[in-house]
Amino acid sequence: MELFSIIVLAGLWVAGATVRAILHDGRGHTPSERSTEPWQAGRLPSVPFSEARL
Numbered sequence: 001m002e003l004f005s006i007i008v009l010a011g012l013w014v015a016g017a018t019v020r021a022i023l024h025d026g027r028g029h030t031p032s033e034r035s036t037e038p039w040q041a042g043r044l045p046s047v048p049f050s051e052a053r054l
Helices: 002-024
Strands: none
């Protein structure tokens, strides 16, 4: 019975710490990333590797 009580108290403590961390973090709101340059593939090959002749 004591072990069960310890497990329940530890679970409540973990749940409380999780809720506190979520509220402190701002509920997941992060600033949006703004892109200033268009996306480019860079130096990627134009055909898939499975079709490329090596």
